[in-house]
Amino acid sequence: MTTTSASRAIDARDLTKTYKGGVHALNGLSFAVAPGTIFALLGPNGAGKSTTVKILTTLSQPTSGTATVAGHDVGKHPDQVRRAIGSVAQRSGVDRQATGRENLTLQGELYGLRGRDLTVRVNDLLDRFGLTAAADRSARTYSGGMERRLAIAMGLVHRPQVLFLDEPTSGLDPEIRADMWAEIARLAREEGLTILLTTHSMDEADQLAQRLAIVDQGRIVVEGTPDQLKGELRGDALQIQLGAPAPNGEVHAALDRVPGLREITLDGATLRARADNAATAVPPLLSALDAAGAPVASVTIARPSLDDVYLRYAGRAYRAAGTEGAAQ
Amino acid sequence: MATTLDHTWFMSRRHLRALVRQPAYIGITIVQPVVWLFLFGSLFKRIVEIPGFGAGNYIEFLTPGVIVMSALFSNGWSGMTIIEDIDAGVMDRFLVTPASRGSIMNGLLVQQAVIDVIQALIMVGIAIAMGARFAGGIVGVIVTIVAGILLGLSFSSFSNALAPLLRTRESVIGIVQFVTLPATFLSGAVMQPSLAPGWIQTIARYNPVNWAVLAGREALGSNPDWSFIGIRLLALLILAVACTTLSTLTFRAYQRAV
Ligand SMILES: Nc1ncnc2c1ncn2[C@@H]1O[C@H](COP(=O)(O)OP(=O)(O)OP(=O)(O)O)[C@@H](O)[C@H]1O
Numbered sequence: 001m002t003t004t005s006a007s008r009a010i011d012a013r014d015l016t017k018t019y020k021g022g023v024h025a026l027n028g029l030s031f032a033v034a035p036g037t038i039f040a041l042l043g044p045n046g047a048g049k050s051t052t053v054k055i056l057t058t059l060s061q062p063t064s065g066t067a068t069v070a071g072h073d074v075g076k077h078p079d080q081v082r083r084a085i086g087s088v089a090q091r092s093g094v095d096r097q098a099t100g101r102e103n104l105t106l107q108g109e110l111y112g113l114r115g116r117d118l119t120v121r122v123n124d125l126l127d128r129f130g131l132t133a134a135a136d137r138s139a140r141t142y143s144g145g146m147e148r149r150l151a152i153a154m155g156l157v158h159r160p161q162v163l164f165l166d167e168p169t170s171g172l173d174p175e176i177r178a179d180m181w182a183e184i185a186r187l188a189r190e191e192g193l194t195i196l197l198t199t200h201s202m203d204e205a206d207q208l209a210q211r212l213a214i215v216d217q218g219r220i221v222v223e224g225t226p227d228q229l230k231g232e233l234r235g236d237a238l239q240i241q242l243g244a245p246a247p248n249g250e251v252h253a254a255l256d257r258v259p260g261l262r263e264i265t266l267d268g269a270t271l272r273a274r275a276d277n278a279a280t281a282v283p284p285l286l287s288a289l290d291a292a293g294a295p296v297a298s299v300t301i302a303r304p305s306l307d308d309v310y311l312r313y314a315g316r317a318y319r320a321a322g323t324e325g326a327a328q
Numbered sequence: 329m330a331t332t333l334d335h336t337w338f339m340s341r342r343h344l345r346a347l348v349r350q351p352a353y354i355g356i357t358i359v360q361p362v363v364w365l366f367l368f369g370s371l372f373k374r375i376v377e378i379p380g381f382g383a384g385n386y387i388e389f390l391t392p393g394v395i396v397m398s399a400l401f402s403n404g405w406s407g408m409t410i411i412e413d414i415d416a417g418v419m420d421r422f423l424v425t426p427a428s429r430g431s432i433m434n435g436l437l438v439q440q441a442v443i444d445v446i447q448a449l450i451m452v453g454i455a456i457a458m459g460a461r462f463a464g465g466i467v468g469v470i471v472t473i474v475a476g477i478l479l480g481l482s483f484s485s486f487s488n489a490l491a492p493l494l495r496t497r498e499s500v501i502g503i504v505q506f507v508t509l510p511a512t513f514l515s516g517a518v519m520q521p522s523l524a525p526g527w528i529q530t531i532a533r534y535n536p537v538n539w540a541v542l543a544g545r546e547a548l549g550s551n552p553d554w555s556f557i558g559i560r561l562l563a564l565l566i567l568a569v570a571c572t573t574l575s576t577l578t579f580r581a582y583q584r585a586v
C-alpha cells in the first residue's frame with residue numbers, strides 16, 4: 001500500500017528536471033507539506049526553487065518523478081491542480097497596462113467567477129491588500145510593494161487551497177516586508193491555506209515557516225523545523241578572520257589540540273568552527289593559531305542561525321553559493 | 329467550447345482596453361492608411377491613363393489595395409504582445425490558471441480583426457469623399473474587409489508563431505518587415521500586375537496579398553465574378569488556418585521550454 005496523499009497538501013517525489021541545453025536544474029528532489037502549514041524552500045540563486053514551483057504549479061513538466069498538489073497528480077490532472085492552487089511567480093505577472101481592478105477581475109473570470117460574486121470578491125481583496133484607493137489606476141503606476149500585493153491578491157481570487165509564493169518579498173523594503181510576512185502568516189493561520197514559499201532569506205524562513213528545506217544544486221540537503229535545524233547545531237559559531245590565507249593542513253594540525261572545537265572549515269583566510277562555549281575556546285584558539293604562524297585579524301561569535309545550517313549542510317557559505325549560482 | 333468563447337472575450341477585452349489607452353497608437357493606426365491613400369492616390373493619379381490599365385479612377389482601384397496593405401502592416405505587430413506578456417510573466421500566469429489555451433491566441437486575433445475593420449471603414453469613407461464610387465456597394469465593402477481580415481489572421485498568426493520562438497522584438501519585427509514590403513509591391517495593391525514584368529506577374533499569382541486585393545477589387549466593381557472571389561477567399565481561409573495552427577505549435581514549444 002502506498003501512502004495516501006490526503007494528509008499532504010504537496011507531495012513531490014524524486015523530481016528531476018533537465019532543461020534543453022543540458023542544465024540539470026533538479027536532481028531528485030522530494031518533500032511533503034502538511035495541509036494548513038507554511039513550508040519554505042531556501043537556497044541560493046540557481047538552486048532549483050523556481051523550477052520546483054513551476055513543476056508543482058503545472059507550468060513545466062518534470063523530466064522524471066511525480067508530484068501531487070491538493071491530492072491531484074500534476075502530470076495527470078493539471079486542470080484539477082490549477083483550480084486548487086494560487087500562484088505568484090517570481091516575475092509577478094501583473095498586467096501593467098491594466099488597472100488593479102481589471103487584473104483581479106480577469107483573474108477571477110478565468111477561474112469561472114462571474115457577476116456579483118466576482119465584484120464582491122474583487123472589492124474585498126482590494127480592500128484587504130490596501131489597494132482600494134489605487135484600484136482604478138493603471139498598475140504601471142504602482143510601487144513595487146503595491147504590485148506584489150496585487151499579485152498575491154490575484155493568486156487568492158478563487159480561494160485556492162494551496163498558495164505558491166516564489167520569492168514573495170525580494171526587492172521589498174524592510175517595513176513592507178514585515179507587513180507581507182504578517183499577511184502571509186495570517187493566510188495560513190486564519191484561512192487554513194497551505195503555503196509553499198521560496199526565499200533567499202534565512203530570516204524569512206525562520207519567521208514564517210513551520211518547516212523548511214534547504215535546496216542546493218537541485219536537491220534537498222536538509223529538511224526540518226527551523227528549531228530542529230538550529231538545534232542540531234550545538235554550540236556557538238565562531239568565525240575567525242586570519243591576517244592572510246593559511247595552509248589548510250597546518251591550521252587543522254594547530255587546532256586539533258584546542259579542546260571543545262568542532263566542525264572546523266577553512267576557506268582562504270576565513271576560518272569557521274563551532275564550540276560548546278566560545279568564551280573558553282577562544283583564548284587557546286588564538287594562541288594555537290599564533291603559534292602556527294597564522295595571526296588572527298578578528299573573531300566573531302554568533303549563536304546558531306539558519307545561515308550556519310546552510311553552511312553545514314550545503315558545505316559552503318550561503319553567500320558564496322549564491323554568487324556561484326549567479327555566475328553560472 | 330463555451331469556455332473558449334468566454335475566455336476569448338476576456339482576452340480580447342484586455343487587448344482592446346490596452347489599445348484604447350494608447351492614443352498615439354490609435355492615432356498612427358488611423359492616420360497611416362489615410363496617408364497612404366492620399367500619397368499613392370496623388371503619386372499614381374495618372375497611372376490609369378496608361379493604355380491597358382483597365383480602371384477609370386485610381387482611388388477606386390487603390391482602395392482595396394490599401395485596405396489589404398494596412399491589414400498586413402498592422403497585423404505584423406501582433407507577436408509583440410506575446411513577447412511583452414512572456415517577459416512580464418503574464419503569459420506564465422495565464423498558463424497556471426484554467427484559462428483556455430486557445431483563448432490566449434484568439435484574443436490577439438480578435439484585437440487585430442477589430443483594428444482591420446476600423447481602418448477599412450475609415451479608408452472607404454475617405455475614398456468616397458475623394459470621389460470614388462464603388463459599384464459593388466456594401467457587399468463589396470464587406471467582402472474587401474473579410475479578405476483583409478483573412479489575410480490579417482494569417483499574418484498576425486505568422487507574427488505570433490515567430491514570437492515564442494525568437495523571443496526578441498527586433499528579430500520578430502525584422503522578419504515581419506522583410507516580408508511585408510515585397511509582399512505588398514509584388515501584388516496588385518497599388519499597380520496593375522498585368523503592366524509589370526512577367527516574373528512579377530508570376531510571383532503575384534501565388535502571393536496571398538494579391539488574392540486578397542483581387543477578391544476585394546472584384547467585389548467592389550460592377551458585376552463581380554463570385555467564383556473568382558470565392559476561390560480567393562477560400563485560399564485565404566486555408567492559409568489562415570495553416571498559420572494559426574503553426575502559431576499553436578510554436579506556442580506549445582514555448583510551454584515545453586519554460
Ligand atoms: N527555462 C529554462 N531553460 C534553461 N535553463 C533554465 C530555465 N529555467 C531555469 N534554468 C536553469 O535551471 C537552474 C535552476 O533555476 P531556478 O530558476 O529553478 O533557480 P532558483 O533557485 O529559482 O534561483 P533564483 O533564486 O535565482 O530565482 C539554473 O541553472 C537556471 O539557469
Ligand SMILES: [Mg+2]
Nearest residue numbers: 049050051090
Ligand atoms: Mg527563482
